[in-house]
Amino acid sequence: MADSDERVLEVKGLVTNFYTYEGTVLALDGVDLFLRRGDTMGVVGETGCGKSVTARSILRLVEPPGRIEEGEILFRQIDPESGEIETVDLLKLSAEEILKTRGGKIAIVFQDPATYPNPVFRIGDQIAEVVLLHQDLSSDVIEMKIEELQDKLTQDVPAEKRSQIEEKIDYYSLMLQEPPPPDDKDAKKAALRRATQMLEMVRMPAPATIATQYPHELSGGMRQRALIAMALACNPAILICDEATTALDVTVQAQVLNLLNQLKKEIGTSIMIITHDMGVVAETCNWVNVMYAGTTVESCATEELFATPLHPYTAGLLTAVPKLHETKDRLPQILGTVPNLITPPTGCRFHPRCEYATSICKTEKPKLEELRPGHWVACFNPLE
Numbered sequence: 522m523a524d525s526d527e528r529v530l531e532v533k534g535l536v537t538n539f540y541t542y543e544g545t546v547l548a549l550d551g552v553d554l555f556l557r558r559g560d561t562m563g564v565v566g567e568t569g570c571g572k573s574v575t576a577r578s579i580l581r582l583v584e585p586p587g588r589i590e591e592g593e594i595l596f597r598q599i600d601p602e603s604g605e606i607e608t609v610d611l612l613k614l615s616a617e618e619i620l621k622t623r624g625g626k627i628a629i630v631f632q633d634p635a636t637y638p639n640p641v642f643r644i645g646d647q648i649a650e651v652v653l654l655h656q657d658l659s660s661d662v663i664e665m666k667i668e669e670l671q672d673k674l675t676q677d678v679p680a681e682k683r684s685q686i687e688e689k690i691d692y693y694s695l696m697l698q699e700p701p702p703p704d705d706k707d708a709k710k711a712a713l714r715r716a717t718q719m720l721e722m723v724r725m726p727a728p729a730t731i732a733t734q735y736p737h738e739l740s741g742g743m744r745q746r747a748l749i750a751m752a753l754a755c756n757p758a759i760l761i762c763d764e765a766t767t768a769l770d771v772t773v774q775a776q777v778l779n780l781l782n783q784l785k786k787e788i789g790t791s792i793m794i795i796t797h798d799m800g801v802v803a804e805t806c807n808w809v810n811v812m813y814a815g816t817t818v819e820s821c822a823t824e825e826l827f828a829t830p831l832h833p834y835t836a837g838l839l840t841a842v843p844k845l846h847e848t849k850d851r852l853p854q855i856l857g858t859v860p861n862l863i864t865p866p867t868g869c870r871f872h873p874r875c876e877y878a879t880s881i882c883k884t885e886k887p888k889l890e891e892l893r894p895g896h897w898v899a900c901f902n903p904l905e
């Protein structure tokens with residue numbers, strides 16, 4: 522199997538800008554990262570380095586004045602019958618198609634659980650809504666698939682491939698023929714049952730009662746669980762958690778993260794955790810991407826990163842890793858300040874703060890390269 526086959530998500534050279542009155546914020550300057558199937562991958566870096574913009578770009582949720590300018594966001598799924606890998610570039614999908622991907626195949630849990638889930642609806646109804654929405658959409662997706670395949674048949678394809686395609690069409694057509702629920706009420710009931718099951722899955726005590734409650738009736742940790750239940754309701758291939766845990770106290774945070782890792786095994790979701798906290802990365806992630814000022818500076822297995830950081834920025838971050846049960850909102854201070862991304866430093870964006878910088882660092886942007894097997898670094902003067 523090729524390396525790329527096991528990458529369920531691969532971001533290549535992602536550039537996202539914000540066109541503000543003060544000037545153009547060059548927020549993402551060629552971000553590269555990948556998420557392997559079954560991994561829990563951490564994206565870590567100081568505030569403003571582009572973690573959330575990366576997550577939003579992946580789901581095409583960047584709003585004006587922001588714009589994705591360049592890059593590829595490859596999403597790879599295994600076709601259930603053929604076992605073949607299908608790759609789509611999320612940046613090339615139509616608005617309609619991306620809607621189906623969002624929530625259905627790639628789900629996101631956002632930063633602030635105080636304002637989300639929606640305070641005015643019962644927990645159970647909100648999860649049920651997600652289930653219903655994506656059930657509805659899925660028949661559209663199937664129809665689209667069939668059309669695509671029929672389209673292929675009009676082209677010149679070898680006989681063997683032809684029969685494979687015809688089989689696929691039959692398979693998808695069968696899926697469409699499943700009788701719809703007799704009326705909406707039944708569908709709603711089934712979705713509510715599923716919502717309760719989801720709450721049970723995230724180890725919520727008394728799930729049926731919780732389903733009838735409003736978000737404000739729950740504690741922060743329970744709200745977080747409800748959000749995760751909602752995100753997982755459609756069995757997404759990928760779950761992105763953007764700082765989902767930092768608003769919680771540390772014990773609850775540890776519980777939620779452990780829960781995520783357990784659930785990952787049960788339902789086979791690959792997870793991307795966005796955090797400031799190297800302690801969280803150490804405890805829950807098997808792979809890590811370090812970001813600095815809109816670029817990926819280092820990417821490797823977590824153990825490798827802690828044992829042998831190769832980028833001077835990473836080494837700086839690791840000098841004062843908080844212990845797991847210590848609250849730290851911010852990463853340790855590295856000398857100097859985070860650059861203004863309207864006028865970012867030339868060359869390597871880290872060079873003004875880097876004690877190893879040489880003249881090339883000021884003029885050229887280092888590429889992310891595999892310096893050791895499975896260990897990528899963007900630096901002209903890596904440590905070792």
Ligand SMILES: Nc1ncnc2c1ncn2[C@@H]1O[C@H](COP(=O)(O)OP(=O)(O)OP(=O)(O)O)[C@@H](O)[C@H]1O
Nearest residue numbers: 539541546548567568569570571572573574575862
């Ligand atoms: N709507 C916007 N308008 C202008 N600039 C923006 C906007 N959203 C993000 N940015 C800029 O993009 C850059 C990356 O922001 P982002 O929110 O991704 O950082 P982050 O790594 O998630 O930070 P934090 O850890 O604080 O959440 C920052 O310089 C930020 O100011």
Ligand SMILES: [Mg+2]
Nearest residue numbers: 572573574764
């Ligand atoms: Mg953020």
